[in-house]
Amino acid sequence: MHGYVFQFRPIFQELPLLLSGALVTIHISILTLFFSFIVGTIGALCRLSRFRWLNVAAKWYVEFIRNTPLLVQLFFIYFGFSQINIEVPNYLAGLIGLVVNNGAYLTEIVRAGIEAIHKGQFEAGLSLGLSFPQLMRYVVFPQAFRVIYPPLCNQFIGIILWSSLVSTIAVEDLALRGKELASTTFRCFETYAVVTLVYVVMTLTISGVLKVLGRRFFSRPA
Amino acid sequence: MPQYVQDSLNLYDAVLFLQGLGNTVALCLIGLGLGTLIALFVGLARASHFRWLSWPAGLYIEVIRDSPLLMQLYLVFFALPLLGLDVPIFVAGVATLMVNASAFMAEIVRAGIQSVGRDQWDAARGLGMGYPQVMRWVVMPQAFRVMIPPGVGLLIGLIKDSSIISVISYLELTRVGQILTEKTFLSFQVFGIVAALYFIMCYPLSRLALYVERRLKVGG
Amino acid sequence: MVKVKNVNKYFGHLHVLKDLSLDVSKGEVVVIIGPSGSGKSTLLRCLNYLEPVQSGEIWIDGIRLDHRKTNIRAVRAEVGIVFQSFNLFPHLTALRNVMLAPRVVRKRPDAEVRQAAVAMLTKVGLQDKIDAYPSQLSGGQQQRVAIARALAMQPKLMLFDEVTSALDPELVREVLDVMKQLARDGMTMIVVTHEMGFAREVADRVIFMDEGRTIEEGTAAELFDRPQNQRTKEFLGKIL
Numbered sequence: 001m002h003g004y005v006f007q008f009r010p011i012f013q014e015l016p017l018l019l020s021g022a023l024v025t026i027h028i029s030i031l032t033l034f035f036s037f038i039v040g041t042i043g044a045l046c047r048l049s050r051f052r053w054l055n056v057a058a059k060w061y062v063e064f065i066r067n068t069p070l071l072v073q074l075f076f077i078y079f080g081f082s083q084i085n086i087e088v089p090n091y092l093a094g095l096i097g098l099v100v101n102n103g104a105y106l107t108e109i110v111r112a113g114i115e116a117i118h119k120g121q122f123e124a125g126l127s128l129g130l131s132f133p134q135l136m137r138y139v140v141f142p143q144a145f146r147v148i149y150p151p152l153c154n155q156f157i158g159i160i161l162w163s164s165l166v167s168t169i170a171v172e173d174l175a176l177r178g179k180e181l182a183s184t185t186f187r188c189f190e191t192y193a194v195v196t197l198v199y200v201v202m203t204l205t206i207s208g209v210l211k212v213l214g215r216r217f218f219s220r221p222a
Numbered sequence: 223m224p225q226y227v228q229d230s231l232n233l234y235d236a237v238l239f240l241q242g243l244g245n246t247v248a249l250c251l252i253g254l255g256l257g258t259l260i261a262l263f264v265g266l267a268r269a270s271h272f273r274w275l276s277w278p279a280g281l282y283i284e285v286i287r288d289s290p291l292l293m294q295l296y297l298v299f300f301a302l303p304l305l306g307l308d309v310p311i312f313v314a315g316v317a318t319l320m321v322n323a324s325a326f327m328a329e330i331v332r333a334g335i336q337s338v339g340r341d342q343w344d345a346a347r348g349l350g351m352g353y354p355q356v357m358r359w360v361v362m363p364q365a366f367r368v369m370i371p372p373g374v375g376l377l378i379g380l381i382k383d384s385s386i387i388s389v390i391s392y393l394e395l396t397r398v399g400q401i402l403t404e405k406t407f408l409s410f411q412v413f414g415i416v417a418a419l420y421f422i423m424c425y426p427l428s429r430l431a432l433y434v435e436r437r438l439k440v441g442g
Numbered sequence: 443m444v445k446v447k448n449v450n451k452y453f454g455h456l457h458v459l460k461d462l463s464l465d466v467s468k469g470e471v472v473v474i475i476g477p478s479g480s481g482k483s484t485l486l487r488c489l490n491y492l493e494p495v496q497s498g499e500i501w502i503d504g505i506r507l508d509h510r511k512t513n514i515r516a517v518r519a520e521v522g523i524v525f526q527s528f529n530l531f532p533h534l535t536a537l538r539n540v541m542l543a544p545r546v547v548r549k550r551p552d553a554e555v556r557q558a559a560v561a562m563l564t565k566v567g568l569q570d571k572i573d574a575y576p577s578q579l580s581g582g583q584q585q586r587v588a589i590a591r592a593l594a595m596q597p598k599l600m601l602f603d604e605v606t607s608a609l610d611p612e613l614v615r616e617v618l619d620v621m622k623q624l625a626r627d628g629m630t631m632i633v634v635t636h637e638m639g640f641a642r643e644v645a646d647r648v649i650f651m652d653e654g655r656t657i658e659e660g661t662a663a664e665l666f667d668r669p670q671n672q673r674t675k676e677f678l679g680k681i682l
Contacts (some may be wrong), residue, residue: 023317024400067382067420067421068417069384126518129516130543161640175290188296201459
């Protein structure tokens with residue numbers, strides 16, 4: 001390392017640029033979480049359904065996503081769109097890829113949450129005359145959500161970190177801004193060190209906040 | 223120079239797929255092997271009662287777990303020349319996977335060590351064994367059984383993670399997919415095959431992990 | 443009120459209810475006793491279609507249960523059931539547990555439902571515990587909330603599935619007292635229980651079931667003091 005002096009100043013001067021990327025990372029992550037939760041809930045209900053074909057279809061969806069890399073899924077969707085000549089903004093392609101990916105993991109998380117509920121709860125609800133949607137809304141989901149919350153938070157952190165891959169399909173998130181900055185300043189190591197720091201700070205802050213929120217909303221008098 | 227665009231996949235491409243597959247396997251096995259070696263030390267440190275050991279180990283693990291793999295790849299890739307090491311990209315790739323795996327494996331090692339009950343320690347110490355001996359003959363063999371299912375899970379994760387090494391243009395499986403897609407524009411077919419190959423590598427491993435986990439529960 | 447005709451139920455290959463028939467009139471209190479595995483609980487659960495039957499007919503208040511056109515939810519709203527494991531909704535207070543179904547199924551306005559719920563909880567002696575969560579209540583209290591919850595739907599028929607079996611002995615009495623009052627008020631009840639004292643006091647009829655069939659029936663005095671059937675005698679000999 002003779003003669004190499006670390007220079008962080010040029011990086012910190014461009015902090016607003018990096019932060020604008022961080023903002024994109026955050027909103028694509030939040031949108032991903034929202035839509036994946038919907039996909040995951042549908043998937044979980046399919047997995048728990050008495051219709052065998054729904055169950056099997058959901059099972060294979062989950063297995064396929066879990067055993068193939070996110071990057072390949074992103075490329076499949078992104079380059080796939082251009083193969084069939086549909087123009088999709090990069091952001092949307094990235095979002096779709098992230099949602100399809102996380103939807104599988106959320107299917108398992110939501111399913112575990114529902115299965116954690118004692119069978120008697122379903123029986124009590126049904127015997128009072130509740131319909132299936134009412135049962136889900138008033139009895140099952142309030143209880144399932146308690147179980148779902150911690151793994152859901154972990155999944156969200158994962159989404160934030162793995163969303164960095166959308167930089168490979170030219171979405172202007174934190175990772176891509178970092179890459180741009182590195183190529184303009186030629187200070188590659190310093191740039192990526194700072195970008196990594198921003199990711200770590202984002203992750204730790206968000207996970208801390210989620211933990212506090214969890215404690216506030218989920219402690220019932222014992 | 224005229225761009226040659228292929229309109230279908232051919233046998234030469236099959237060879238490329240196999241090359242990518244082989245390189246992926248090489249990346250993962252070496253990365254996992256070296257990473258596990260490091261993880262043994264880091265994991266032991268993390269499980270240690272000495273603050274000055276467990277704290278830095280904890281920091282190492284947390285930073286790696288809370289940062290994107292893509293960033294870790296860039297950092298390793300650009301740090302190596304700064305350290306005076308002019309290495310082929312394969313080494314940069316392996317180093318990244320090694321560092322990443324070591325953090326996750328360290329947690330698995332720690333959990334494995336801590337899963338061995340206190341009474342095992344008491345019994346071994348009571349027989350006059352010193353710390354290294356207890357570790358070698360009593361704790362680690364038992365911890366090892368517990369580490370296998372999550373360890374296999376880690377390998378599966380590593381195989382998927384290795385796709386990121388395509389970013390530094392190393393010819394692993396995903397990079398092959400990119401190259402062939404550029405050449406043929408047949409994204410669905412190319413990445414379909416790529417995905418299928420990853421699936422063939424990972425799915426049996428995930429069944430194996432389930433099987434081992436079940437066997438371990440029964441054995442007790 | 444309740445007509446069970448030649449019902450057969452299987453769990454897979456296990457023949458749980460064998461050609462069973464049973465009639466219960468309005469206002470009658472019927473107690474069912476028998477060894478475990480005799481199908482008593484299964485029979486109860488068939489009566490509100492928590493379990494389907496493979497053959498035979500079940501009629502509740504003139505409505506046939508397994509008919510295509512039957513609105514099962516409507517029938518279930520008229521049949522109350524109390525379970526051995528209470529099955530209270532842990533995320534709701536006692537009051538909200540009782541309020542939920544009338545509000546959501548019968549779509550009554552909030553204020554009316556609340557008033558009725560408080561009245562119901564008072565009836566079972568828990569007026570001081572309306573804002574307590576199930577985890578803060580004793581087993582006996584939870585079971586009484588469960589009874590109030592079922593009663594809040596103003597059912598025509600109440601089913602009790604071994605509701606005191608999971609309770610500590612000192613808590614059993616408070617639940618049985620509520621059930622006795624219900625019987626005196628004229629509710630049609632089918633009670634599966636081991637509590638013989640309860641049966642003697644309020645049952646109009648006691649039925650002994652074994653291996654999926656009704657073996658013998660009669661008034662409490664007849665069945666307990668002068669059992670005719672050999673198996674009935676054996677069973678009573680074991681528990682009395």
